[in-house]
Amino acid sequence: MDYAEARAAFFAPREGETQPLGWTTPARRLRDAIEPIATVCFWSEPSYDAAAARGLDFLSGYVWGRSSVLGEPEGAVAAAAFGVFAPGLVADLYDAGRAACSLTDVRAARVEGVTAALTQAVGDPAGTEGLAETTAALEAAGDAASPLGRPFFAGWGAQPVPDEPWARLWRATSRLRELRGDSHLAALVGEGVDGIQANVLTELWVGWDLLSYTGSRAWDPELMASAVAGLEQRGLVADGALTDAGRELRDRLEAETDRAVQPVIDALGDDLDAHVERLERWSSAVIERGWFPPDPYKRAAG
Structure with missing residues (x-):
């Protein structure tokens, strides 16, 4: 699947009626505010181009890229961490991605792609008010949560902090996104x-x-x-x-x-609203650039 095919499959307007869910809890507000930033590595054209240059298509780039924070486990382990996708599909795409592109290269492609995408969508990081402050706050908030039983979150915590400001924010938001995802899977199991x-x-x-x-x-x-x-x-x-x-x-x-994820909310404290406002503004720029599906229910999974 190439980028054009992915857009046709995943960006089409949803048919039928939906209902408001009233997502107003602090944890959910934070999750929804970071989602377009964290997933710019999947949905943006610069990220696709960086992966394609290393032999990955959209789906293998998604699975191998997301799994790359785990290192190189067996495909069945990656599939278990994904949780809600058919395990055979995840394992096959994982193996195809590993065959096409090394772990070092897929990690480099992700940093390259998100740096280009967020710079194009939001602007020069040097001129982006509050970027360093919000990034540092999200990093510290992530440190407040336990990695116990949370493979993706733990994997992100082990990744080096990028030098580039947008890539650093992306790492911080991705880490928190996977914290929520891992925690949701744990709740399902329970x-x-x-x-x-x-x-x-x-x-x-x-x-x-x-x-x-x-x-x-x-x-x-x-x-x-x-x-x-x-x-x-x-x-x-x-x-x-x-x-x-x-x-x-x-x-x-x-x-x-x-x-x-309440430890994250507690760590952000009274500054939560200010950080969410900035994150929503930057995420809106990503959506307006066309690099996140416009359907708000794309954020509904967990």
């Missing part, structure tokens, strides 16, 4: 929810059609049907929608995820 069921709960939680989101993660149709049947047996889904118990569970998963 509630007995598997990767397919996690997708189903989320898509129904935001008002999408059953399997419209889950199906984009390359799961086998029989496995998806079995996962839905399991949710129905638990009284969480009925007639293609969440039951009251299902919505209560998904709300509880969200609250548990927020609670897991």
